[in-house]
Amino acid sequence: MTAKKSSDRGLFRRTDSPHWWIRYSDKNGHIRRESTGTSEKKLAREILAKKHVLVAENRHLDIKRIPKCTFSELCDRYWKTDGQHKRMHGLEGMLKTLKQRFGSLQLIEISTEKVERFLSHRVEVDKVSPATRNRDRAILSILFNKAIRWELLEANPVKPVQKFKENNKRTRFLDRNEIERLLTACEPKPKDYKKAKREKRQLKNLVLMALNTGMRRQEIFNLRWEDIDFRNRLIKVVESKSGKSRFIPINGSVEAVLKTLPSRFKKGLVFPSLVTSSRITDLKKSFHTALMEAKITNFTFHDLRHHADSPIMPTP
Numbered sequence: 001m002t003a004k005k006s007s008d009r010g011l012f013r014r015t016d017s018p019h020w021w022i023r024y025s026d027k028n029g030h031i032r033r034e035s036t037g038t039s040e041k042k043l044a045r046e047i048l049a050k051k052h053v054l055v056a057e058n059r060h061l062d063i064k065r066i067p068k069c070t071f072s073e074l075c076d077r078y079w080k081t082d083g084q085h086k087r088m089h090g091l092e093g094m095l096k097t098l099k100q101r102f103g104s105l106q107l108i109e110i111s112t113e114k115v116e117r118f119l120s121h122r123v124e125v126d127k128v129s130p131a132t133r134n135r136d137r138a139i140l141s142i143l144f145n146k147a148i149r150w151e152l153l154e155a156n157p158v159k160p161v162q163k164f165k166e167n168n169k170r171t172r173f174l175d176r177n178e179i180e181r182l183l184t185a186c187e188p189k190p191k192d193y194k195k196a197k198r199e200k201r202q203l204k205n206l207v208l209m210a211l212n213t214g215m216r217r218q219e220i221f222n223l224r225w226e227d228i229d230f231r232n233r234l235i236k237v238v239e240s241k242s243g244k245s246r247f248i249p250i251n252g253s254v255e256a257v258l259k260t261l262p263s264r265f266k267k268g269l270v271f272p273s274l275v276t277s278s279r280i281t282d283l284k285k286s287f288h289t290a291l292m293e294a295k296i297t298n299f300t301f302h303d304l305r306h307h308a309d310s311p312i313m314p315t316p
Contacts, residue, residue: 010048020044024051069152071110072103078146094139107147112157115140119161130164137161172303174296181294182207202274203286205257207304212253214308217301221280223270228258
């Protein structure tokens, strides 16, 4: 068998094309296959030689040399520089989920198609909501934009991926009587007053904050005293769902709640956990118990925020 000439290495024909094709490594070590647009072998050989020269001269397609970086390494760097400082509940868990899917891949290997397949799997197999799917997409986009800024990538593969339309039509309002029953259910009872006084009062304060400010549960959990401006009667919501800060006016009910909190003397979190003094992680059990006692059905803590724009404004 005749050995292939060294000058012909990287030249090949395809059954679906009348032209010669070339194969070579670019600056980043990735294999490129291109049609020369000619059926003349001599000309194709010259085109291949020119490609080799351009790569050697570090001018191939004017692309800068991109250092190798896996998706897992990108996540770790993002967490260290940005993520751990953000008040975004569940961010660490989201990064873990993404690393399970893309962790070992080089950034340049993650295509738009792979991103779309992952998001489809989340909806069809993991049965997540459109909102969660959009959140996964948003975090991926943030990560790849960081990679571009750090010169680890040239283009964001998430950019062409469309958002899902979210169905947020469900809105459940409480009437004035239901609000009064709920707040009463959040008060400690005489028989367990000593045991549950602080816990019950904490729950009532959280409910009043949601009712009067329209803040989301995680936004209330993340609220810190440096975000409270009594002088201008404003609350600054940092890292809201939109990713931007916003300001909420302090009405009389909110002011009454804030000025009775013992945490105001310690600063830090406005509503720290009464058990660990760290951030509250959830209150489903206590809120569900209060709803049952108040005989309120088909209602969630998230629904409380809709009352901020309602004429039914509760008082402490």
